[in-house]
Amino acid sequence: MRLETRKLLDKAFSGFGLIAIVIMALALVFILAPIVSRGSKAFVFKGTIEHRRVMLELFDRGNVDKFHKERDEVGKAREPIYAMMAEFEAKTLELETSIETTLDEIKNEDRNLRKEVSRLKKVTPRDDVLIAELEARREQFKTREAELKAQRSELDDTRSAPYEELKDTVEELFGPIPGDKTPVLVRQRYGQTRWDRSLIKLHELLYTEEWDYSSPDGIGVKVETPRSELFAGTCLEPLFSYTEENIPQMMRPRTTFYWQFITDVSKGDNFFGGIWPAVLGTIYLTLGSMIFAIPMGVIAAIYLCEYAKEGRVISFLRVCISTLAGVPSIVFGLFGLAFFLNTIHVSSSKSVLAGSLTLSLLILPTIIRSAEEAILAVPRSYKEAAFGLGAGRWRTVLTVILPAALPGILTGVVISMGRAAGETAPIIFTAAVSVGLPLKIWETMTEPTPALPWNIYNLCTEHEAVDEIRHVQYGMVLTLVAIVLILNLFAIFMRARISKKLRG
Amino acid sequence: MSEEITLRKFDQFAEHSSSGEPSEIHIEAKDFSLFYGDFEAVRKVSLKIPRRMVTAMIGPSGCGKSTLLRSINRMNDLIPSTHAKGEMVFDGHNIYDRNIDVVTLRSRVGMVFQKPNVFPKSIFDNVAYGPRLQGITNKQQLSEIVETSLRQAAIWNEVKDRLSSNALGMSGGQQQRLCIARALAIKPEILLMDEPTSALDPKATAKIEDLIGELRENYTIIIVTHNMQQAARVSDLTAFMYEGVLVEFGKTKQLFTNPKNIQTENYITGRFG
Numbered sequence: 001m002r003l004e005t006r007k008l009l010d011k012a013f014s015g016f017g018l019i020a021i022v023i024m025a026l027a028l029v030f031i032l033a034p035i036v037s038r039g040s041k042a043f044v045f046k047g048t049i050e051h052r053r054v055m056l057e058l059f060d061r062g063n064v065d066k067f068h069k070e071r072d073e074v075g076k077a078r079e080p081i082y083a084m085m086a087e088f089e090a091k092t093l094e095l096e097t098s099i100e101t102t103l104d105e106i107k108n109e110d111r112n113l114r115k116e117v118s119r120l121k122k123v124t125p126r127d128d129v130l131i132a133e134l135e136a137r138r139e140q141f142k143t144r145e146a147e148l149k150a151q152r153s154e155l156d157d158t159r160s161a162p163y164e165e166l167k168d169t170v171e172e173l174f175g176p177i178p179g180d181k182t183p184v185l186v187r188q189r190y191g192q193t194r195w196d197r198s199l200i201k202l203h204e205l206l207y208t209e210e211w212d213y214s215s216p217d218g219i220g221v222k223v224e225t226p227r228s229e230l231f232a233g234t235c236l237e238p239l240f241s242y243t244e245e246n247i248p249q250m251m252r253p254r255t256t257f258y259w260q261f262i263t264d265v266s267k268g269d270n271f272f273g274g275i276w277p278a279v280l281g282t283i284y285l286t287l288g289s290m291i292f293a294i295p296m297g298v299i300a301a302i303y304l305c306e307y308a309k310e311g312r313v314i315s316f317l318r319v320c321i322s323t324l325a326g327v328p329s330i331v332f333g334l335f336g337l338a339f340f341l342n343t344i345h346v347s348s349s350k351s352v353l354a355g356s357l358t359l360s361l362l363i364l365p366t367i368i369r370s371a372e373e374a375i376l377a378v379p380r381s382y383k384e385a386a387f388g389l390g391a392g393r394w395r396t397v398l399t400v401i402l403p404a405a406l407p408g409i410l411t412g413v414v415i416s417m418g419r420a421a422g423e424t425a426p427i428i429f430t431a432a433v434s435v436g437l438p439l440k441i442w443e444t445m446t447e448p449t450p451a452l453p454w455n456i457y458n459l460c461t462e463h464e465a466v467d468e469i470r471h472v473q474y475g476m477v478l479t480l481v482a483i484v485l486i487l488n489l490f491a492i493f494m495r496a497r498i499s500k501k502l503r504g
Numbered sequence: 505m506s507e508e509i510t511l512r513k514f515d516q517f518a519e520h521s522s523s524g525e526p527s528e529i530h531i532e533a534k535d536f537s538l539f540y541g542d543f544e545a546v547r548k549v550s551l552k553i554p555r556r557m558v559t560a561m562i563g564p565s566g567c568g569k570s571t572l573l574r575s576i577n578r579m580n581d582l583i584p585s586t587h588a589k590g591e592m593v594f595d596g597h598n599i600y601d602r603n604i605d606v607v608t609l610r611s612r613v614g615m616v617f618q619k620p621n622v623f624p625k626s627i628f629d630n631v632a633y634g635p636r637l638q639g640i641t642n643k644q645q646l647s648e649i650v651e652t653s654l655r656q657a658a659i660w661n662e663v664k665d666r667l668s669s670n671a672l673g674m675s676g677g678q679q680q681r682l683c684i685a686r687a688l689a690i691k692p693e694i695l696l697m698d699e700p701t702s703a704l705d706p707k708a709t710a711k712i713e714d715l716i717g718e719l720r721e722n723y724t725i726i727i728v729t730h731n732m733q734q735a736a737r738v739s740d741l742t743a744f745m746y747e748g749v750l751v752e753f754g755k756t757k758q759l760f761t762n763p764k765n766i767q768t769e770n771y772i773t774g775r776f777g
Binding site for chain 2: 309310379381382383384385386387388389390391392395399400403404501502503
């Protein structure tokens with residue numbers, strides 16, 4: 001090969017390598033940047049008075065006097081809204097009652113007339129002229145009744161129904177209306193805790209939303225109409241402009257650092273509070289799987305490297321291990337359900353124990369493989385030296401080979417730890433539930449737990465209000481990524497320390 | 505089954521100090537052969553190695569001298585598919601007997617390898633490794649053994665201030681002497697050296713050779729070397745091997761000045777090998 005060609009090839013090679021690395025780095029940035037920027041909103045955001053109310057009432061956190069002062073001020077700002085609503089309600093009620101009374105009157109008179117008519121019909125000679133006159137009057141009543149009924153339903157359509165909708169939105173925004181009884185669901189007891197969500201709710205309050213499907217393309221078009229149009233001319237008309245102008249006074253947004261997001265339990269189906277049960281569940285599952293997988297994996301690797309005689313059985317075993325590493329994780333999940341729960345009954349229902357066992361099977365091949373590589377990479381001379389000094393096989397493994405292989409083994413352990421922390425499929429059937437309290441350590445033997453990967457999936461797909469708890473979802477993702485990252489950093493640190501100790 | 509034979513160890517340092525019978529046989533190979541699979545690396549070697557002398561083994565590469573050396577403490581067991589024929593008698597037992605406890609054998613036959621193979625541990629832990637294996641845990645006793653061994657290996661003065669630092673931080677020559685100290689710490693009777701200076705520079709080599717000269721007082725030393733000057737310098741007896749066969753074995757001076765065999769003569773005069 002000519003020198004120029006060789007040089008060119010060299011350059012091309014390093015160029016491709018560089019491009020690959022740059023693409024990887026960019027991908028990492030593109031993945032991590034949104035996770036960090038959105039996930040951090042679970043920790044730092046503009047919290048409204050409702051957030052402080054939640055903190056005080058559900059977590060007993062915050063200054064009571066300050067909160068009461070603020071609550072009173074906010075109450076004053078919200079007062080006109082509730083007053084307007086009460087007035088509107090009263091007006092509607094009045095209109096309804098007047099219609100109802102008129103209807104009752106008409107019905108009464110109609111009944112009287114009917115009786116009169118039937119009486120007259122029996123009297124001989126019949127006064128046909130009078131009967132006809134009375135019948136005509138009854139006809140009039142009927143038309144009148146129909147008119148009134150139409151009025152009533154119109155009242156329903158134009159006043160009551162839109163009002164109920166408005167009331168729901170107001171309750172979602174500000175919490176239950178003062179004087180109403182406390183809702184059963186925790187999530188309905190408080191208004192919007194976050195300023196960004198408040199503004200979205202405000203928009204919903206100001207505009208109604210309808211979908212227009214008249215387009216022949218079949219694509220629905222969202223049509224928004226100002227809600228104030230619906231209440232034009234009523235006492236509620238000023239409510240909208242008032243709310244729009246005074247929303248900051250009514251919600252009191254303030255930059256909030258909610259670092260307890262990680263350590264708080266979740267309240268009201270993840271609408272309020274933090275993600276501690278899921279974090280703790282993830283920690284339990286990860287550590288649990290490590291407790292089973294590390295000893296098994298390392299001992300298996302030692303056996304394969306140091307004790308086993310090369311032969312068909314061992315080759316077959318190795319093939320099995322490699323295959324096991326490629327089995328889809330959902331298969332492990334189903335296996336865990338079928339074996340640990342349904343066959344040997346490690347617990348009566350899903351439990352952290354069953355999940356840990358399943359996860360440990362999942363990561364076992366990785367640990368065996370990496371430990372094997374690490375053990376094989378220990379210089380033969382170490383082994384010779386130990387044997388030459390009269391150490392037995394076991395002593396050699398324990399005092400010379402394992403310490404020297406430790407950095408490699410650790411790398412494998414950490415890679416699998418990250419995998420165990422983030423794996424969803426194996427725990428769906430064996431350990432994870434969507435809502436739960438943080439477990440005590442002894443409860444892990446029998447109880448299921450929320451866990452970050454499963455809860456991320458669950459909250460993103462199966463939650464009743466997926467769109468309203470985006471911050472929780474991203475917060476969970478950020479926390480999971482951070483946990484894995486911290487584990488990796490810890491491992492790199494440990495590895496560096498041990499390697500340095502080994503190198504001298 | 506007969507019971508397991510343990511080559512019991514007894515402290516012989518006192519005995520070493522008095523000059524024993526030079527002709528006393530310490531280890532003897534009787535028609536000893538060693539196979540790697542089907543390949544016969546050592547062919548029916550018969551050899552008597554006397555106590556407290558330095559025996560050198562020379563010969564061209566692949567002649568089986570290292571294999572023979574490693575057979576003396578059964579280090580070849582580490583290589584799969586090796587097997588031995590004939591006898592290697594040590595302390596009245598054939599060490600290839602099935603019932604021999606290899607661990608006690610190796611604690612009586614120490615070995616120093618071609619490349620310095622210190623453990624990635626502190627200097628102290630390296631030397632104390634053997635004694636610890638034998639169950640010595642007393643700190644005082646251990647540090648005495650470590651100091652004695654390091655003094656014997658003529659490295660004490662260089663490392664006494666940094667016993668707790670990692671052994672891999674030392675120079676190659678120091679590491680090799682540490683390996684010798686480590687082998688001495690288990691108080692062996694025989695010291696096997698497999699080309700101990702081939703990875704070292706001349707200065708370090710000279711130090712190791714001086715050390716061998718000192719150690720011959722107390723130990724039976726068997727050294728494999730490619731360097732014929734070295735064999736001539738350090739050994740009392742020399743064995744010349746060629747293609748697995750022991751060609752000639754005799755007093756070093758006689759073998760180098762007046763070889764009986766023509767092959768030996770050709771080799772030491774540099775005509776082949």
